[in-house]
Amino acid sequence: MMNAAVKGKVTDVEELKQITKNIRVNILHMLTQAGSGHTGGSLSAADISVAIYFSKMSFDPKNPSWEDRDRFIMSKGHAAPLVYSIMAEAGYFPKETIDTLRDIESPLQGHPCCKKLPGIEVSTGSLGQGLSVANGMALGLRLNNNPARVFCIMGDGEIQEGQIWEAAMTAAHYKIDNLCAVVDNNELQIDGPVEEVMGIQPVHDKWEAFGWHTISIDGHDMEEILRALNEAENTNGKPTVIIANTTKGKGVSFFENKVEYHGAAPTHEEFEKAVEEINND
Amino acid sequence: MIDTEKKPKATRNAYGEALLDLGKKRPDIVVLDADLSGSTKTAVFAKEFPDRFFNMGIAEQDMVGTAAGLALTGKVPFASTFAVFETGRAWDQIRLTVCYSNTNVKLVATHSGITVGEDGASHQALEDITLMRALPNMTVIVPADATETVSVINAVADYKGPVYVRLGRAKVPYVMPDDYQFELGKAFVFNTGKDVNIIAAGIMVGIALEAAEILSKDGIDTGVINMSTIKPLDEATLLSVAESSKLIVTAEEHSVIGGLGGAVCEFLSENCPVPVKRIGTHDTFGCSGKPADLLKLHGMTVENIVKTVRKALNK
Numbered sequence: 001m002m003n004a005a006v007k008g009k010v011t012d013v014e015e016l017k018q019i020t021k022n023i024r025v026n027i028l029h030m031l032t033q034a035g036s037g038h039t040g041g042s043l044s045a046a047d048i049s050v051a052i053y054f055s056k057m058s059f060d061p062k063n064p065s066w067e068d069r070d071r072f073i074m075s076k077g078h079a080a081p082l083v084y085s086i087m088a089e090a091g092y093f094p095k096e097t098i099d100t101l102r103d104i105e106s107p108l109q110g111h112p113c114c115k116k117l118p119g120i121e122v123s124t125g126s127l128g129q130g131l132s133v134a135n136g137m138a139l140g141l142r143l144n145n146n147p148a149r150v151f152c153i154m155g156d157g158e159i160q161e162g163q164i165w166e167a168a169m170t171a172a173h174y175k176i177d178n179l180c181a182v183v184d185n186n187e188l189q190i191d192g193p194v195e196e197v198m199g200i201q202p203v204h205d206k207w208e209a210f211g212w213h214t215i216s217i218d219g220h221d222m223e224e225i226l227r228a229l230n231e232a233e234n235t236n237g238k239p240t241v242i243i244a245n246t247t248k249g250k251g252v253s254f255f256e257n258k259v260e261y262h263g264a265a266p267t268h269e270e271f272e273k274a275v276e277e278i279n280n281d
Numbered sequence: 282m283i284d285t286e287k288k289p290k291a292t293r294n295a296y297g298e299a300l301l302d303l304g305k306k307r308p309d310i311v312v313l314d315a316d317l318s319g320s321t322k323t324a325v326f327a328k329e330f331p332d333r334f335f336n337m338g339i340a341e342q343d344m345v346g347t348a349a350g351l352a353l354t355g356k357v358p359f360a361s362t363f364a365v366f367e368t369g370r371a372w373d374q375i376r377l378t379v380c381y382s383n384t385n386v387k388l389v390a391t392h393s394g395i396t397v398g399e400d401g402a403s404h405q406a407l408e409d410i411t412l413m414r415a416l417p418n419m420t421v422i423v424p425a426d427a428t429e430t431v432s433v434i435n436a437v438a439d440y441k442g443p444v445y446v447r448l449g450r451a452k453v454p455y456v457m458p459d460d461y462q463f464e465l466g467k468a469f470v471f472n473t474g475k476d477v478n479i480i481a482a483g484i485m486v487g488i489a490l491e492a493a494e495i496l497s498k499d500g501i502d503t504g505v506i507n508m509s510t511i512k513p514l515d516e517a518t519l520l521s522v523a524e525s526s527k528l529i530v531t532a533e534e535h536s537v538i539g540g541l542g543g544a545v546c547e548f549l550s551e552n553c554p555v556p557v558k559r560i561g562t563h564d565t566f567g568c569s570g571k572p573a574d575l576l577k578l579h580g581m582t583v584e585n586i587v588k589t590v591r592k593a594l595n596k
Contacts, residue, residue: 113381122382123378124377126376126377129346129378132342132343133347133353135350136347136348136349136351136353137353140311140351140353144354163342163343166342167343167346169340169343173338
């Protein structure tokens with residue numbers, strides 16, 4: 001197993017891409033085992049989440065409450081399989097645990113629960129709340145003179161929640177620059193295309209208008225992702241948001257851009273085919 | 282007993298002073314408000330400790346989430362606004378990021394109940410105890426006066442976990458002894474009665490004490506208990522007074538649905554079914570008016586407690 005802890009950050013693009021493939025396979029594995037869960041949004045946010053965890057964050061899977069750790073909040077809590085897959089890869093818990101996703105009393109609850117799984121910073125699942133918590137953590141770290149940073153991943157549908165914009169104002173008002181937010185802009189939500197359900201465009205301009213340093217990228221291009229994360233780290237005096245333009249269900253042709261795979265798990269047959277596609281990519 | 286020497290004081294004012302003292306002693310205390318710091322009295326802390334005060338603007342949901350985040354970095358956040366906005370506007374945020382995540386957040390709301398007065402129903406929280414009490418991990422405290430408020434604020438700063446403290450706008454008389462020390466989950470028994478015991482909280486404690494004096498003069502042995510911790514309920518005290526009297530009366534400046542009255546009935550119906558009468562609002566909103574007139578309108582008065590007891594005991 002790779003050592004993802006404090007010492008060994010991964011900066012090699014090819015290695016990160018390989019880790020992302022493993023993460024995608026494990027996401028689909030656990031969803032298939034569980035028989036339910038959110039496929040599309042777990043796959044779309046995989047590349048940037050992997051890049052954040054393995055190339056940027058300092059953490060210690062053996063000491064999840066280590067004070068100086070960087071913090072990661074999956075505000076779109078339904079992408080829990082993605083977080084669990086990364087945490088298993090990083091060594092927070094044995095890989096076999098992913099087979100218990102959504103089981104009664106499993107630490108891998110349907111949506112992340114910080115009281116059941118050390119390493120989850122705060123429970124999420126009810127949308128729109130992670131950014132506020134991320135702000136609070138970033139402010140707390142600043143008061144503590146702790147240089148650790150906070151990352152927060154939101155969905156594009158999620159930013160329809162009003163609280164996101166309250167938090168967007170807060171981060172800019174308090175010049176929270178130890179925070180990097182991400183909008184996983186996959187353009188689909190449960191009821192259909194985001195622009196049909198409740199239009200949010202122009203997303204980039206909105207964040208900019210709210211006082212954020214805003215970077216729009218191809219959310220599946222690892223080199224672009226790394227550049228954006230570096231830029232975020234080097235931006236002072238204001239918060240940074242990365243608009244990651246992504247494809248829902250990314251990596252598996254028959255899941256891509258399919259709204260019905262927002263909240264559906266693969267069948268065993270689909271799983272076999274999907275793994276083949278991911279590995280041959 | 283009601284202290285007629287000391288001038289009545291609003292619990293929110295006592296809160297402001299307690300926060301300031303706490304801030305001097307404890308660098309981990311941080312305070313958040315949603316544009317009502319002048320009214321909630323967190324402005325007193327803000328003035329002295331601007332770096333540890335966060336005005337969140339008119340955004341209660343964000344305030345609660347931010348407080349949770351601060352708590353997760355070891356801070357002890359006190360987040361304040363009016364009770365109706367704190368508990369109603371941000372209920373799901375409290376549920377997910379405070380209670381389910383079990384973060385060390387202190388929600389201290391002011392302007393609870395009907396005595397908000399002239400601002401009317403939109404600003405009168407009569408359901409907040411119910412909303413907070415339903416949440417696992419939440420502790421709910423309603424101090425009776427300024428003395429108790431100071432003690433409560435210090436106690437909850439030491440306690441680890443989510444707490445809701447319900448304070449008021451209006452001045453209330455001092456009712457607790459000068460040397461009183463609040464103990465979480467422990468009711469304060471002024472005295473017990475063989476005929477009736479009044480279980481009260483908040484501003485109703487003083488009103489219950491006055492009612493008890495009248496009833497006792499009439500030969501009705503009346504006890505008064507300040508049930509300032511509504512959750513967890515002091516079941517032992519409640520059980521002992523219920524077992525040794527004929528009637529329990531609850532008195533709160535809140536809806537009887539799910540409030541103190543609801544909590545007492547839930548417990549007693551399973552453990553010691555005795556007759557219970559509940560003073561509070563009964564499935565209705567408030568309205569504009571002077572606090573005293575509103576209390577009268579909703580039967581939260583000495584006279585109505587006396588009448589209720591006499592009727593229930595046929596005396």
